[in-house]
Amino acid sequence: xxxxxxxxxxxxxxxxxxxxxxxxxxxxxxxxxFVILAVFTAVEVxxxxxxxxxxxxxxxxIIMMVIKFFLVAGAFMHLYFDLKVLNxxxxxxxFFGGILLAMGVYAVVFSTFRWQI
Amino acid sequence: xxxxxAREMPLEPENELQDDVAVVDDHGxxxxxxxxxxxxxxxxxxxNMKLAMWLFLGSECLLxxxxxxxxxxxxxxxxxELVALNPRVLDGLRDGGMPEELIQEFIAEGSVEPIFxxxxxxxxxxxxxxxxxxxxxxxxxxxxxxxxxxxxxLAATALLGSTFxxxxxxxxxxxxxxxxxxxxxxxxxxxxxxxxxxxxxxxGGIIMLLSLLVLSFRGKLQSNRAETVxxxxxxxxxxxxxxxxxxTIVYLIP
Numbered sequence: 278x279x280x281x282x283x284x285x286x287x288x289x290x291x292x293x294x295x296x297x298x299x300x301x302x303x304x305x306x307x308x309x310x311f312v313i314l315a316v317f318t319a320v321e322v323x324x325x326x327x328x329x330x331x332x333x334x335x336x337x338x339i340i341m342m343v344i345k346f347f348l349v350a351g352a353f354m355h356l357y358f359d360l361k362v363l364n365x366x367x368x369x370x371x372f373f374g375g376i377l378l379a380m381g382v383y384a385v386v387f388s389t390f391r392w393q394i
Numbered sequence: 395x396x397x398x399x400a401r402e403m404p405l406e407p408e409n410e411l412q413d414d415v416a417v418v419d420d421h422g423x424x425x426x427x428x429x430x431x432x433x434x435x436x437x438x439x440x441x442n443m444k445l446a447m448w449l450f451l452g453s454e455c456l457l458x459x460x461x462x463x464x465x466x467x468x469x470x471x472x473x474x475e476l477v478a479l480n481p482r483v484l485d486g487l488r489d490g491g492m493p494e495e496l497i498q499e500f501i502a503e504g505s506v507e508p509i510f511x512x513x514x515x516x517x518x519x520x521x522x523x524x525x526x527x528x529x530x531x532x533x534x535x536x537x538x539x540x541x542x543x544x545x546x547x548l549a550a551t552a553l554l555g556s557t558f559x560x561x562x563x564x565x566x567x568x569x570x571x572x573x574x575x576x577x578x579x580x581x582x583x584x585x586x587x588x589x590x591x592x593x594x595x596x597x598g599g600i601i602m603l604l605s606l607l608v609l610s611f612r613g614k615l616q617s618n619r620a621e622t623v624x625x626x627x628x629x630x631x632x633x634x635x636x637x638x639x640x641x642t643i644v645y646l647i648p
Contacts, residue, residue: 301534302530304531304534307527307530307531308527311523311524311526311527314523315520315523318516318519318520318523318641319516321641321642321646322512322513322516322646324646325512325646325647326512334647334648335647338642338646338647339642341642342638342639342642342643345638346635346638346639349526349631349634349635349638350631350635353526353527353529353530353627353631353634354627354628354631354632354635367440367445367448368440368444368445368448371445371448371449371451371452372448372451372452372455373452374452375449375451375452375453375454375455375456376452376455376459378452378455378456379455379456379458379459379460380459382456382459383459383460383462383463386463387463387466387467390467390470
């Protein structure tokens, strides 16, 4: 049974009268993001084997982790593209609001712990 | 085509291909006039379901923030216990960190053993990243009305997720045999709670993916319900994002 679809050339959502999806990436762009993520993962692993210590080891790993985080959230979860839609920033605020709240709360938690060495 | 002729044209294909055919625009919205489309929109012009999912994911950040913080605290506690057991670590910490040669010395004498298999976990991370790619293709295929491809991508995502979970079960088994148990140390408790919760989320995602697959085979996952796939996709990518954090914080930073 063949799967077929008839598409209209218009980008507008004819059912809703508006579109909260923004312009999604193309298949090629998804592949590019995936390759970048895979390369960063490989570099992360290689970096951990260099025998570096302290900040030299941790800071680049954290930076690469944050880049990967934003790549997945921005491209795969469409946050970057939702920003272009009317009120689309609400999605971003709902998510990053949770992250900022978590970082704030747990920063306070960490500050209450003191390990005596 | 006259207006009369246009009115007489069926809006939905009424033939044996009905389950696999959709009339969509290039954003994946079904223009056939279904009444049961999802994603009821708020006065903000946004889908309520999608906004609810983002708020849920925001709250999940608090959950995983708590788990990661607990893990880091239990790891710090573990180190202080290590210091208490072996005062020679103290000199290393006072000099700004744990010297690599001291760690190697501990490994040699058996008081500290490297337990993480980084190449294996790197492979698992790659598999989970790959599953995010197949997930976006599944959503794209449903949006475009290409139901056969959507089933392939959904099945591939579920399979990759299952492979990741199989890897985690294997890893847990090895750790258990090596003596790292849930109740054995604070480090073990923090580690298994964090990675176990993540594994439970992946398992929940796999169940959702299989449910979508069943819906698709029953012909109930057409392009007018593409938002359902997008919501599951958001959840799946979030699980992937959490693993990005866990992989670096737990496995790569000693």
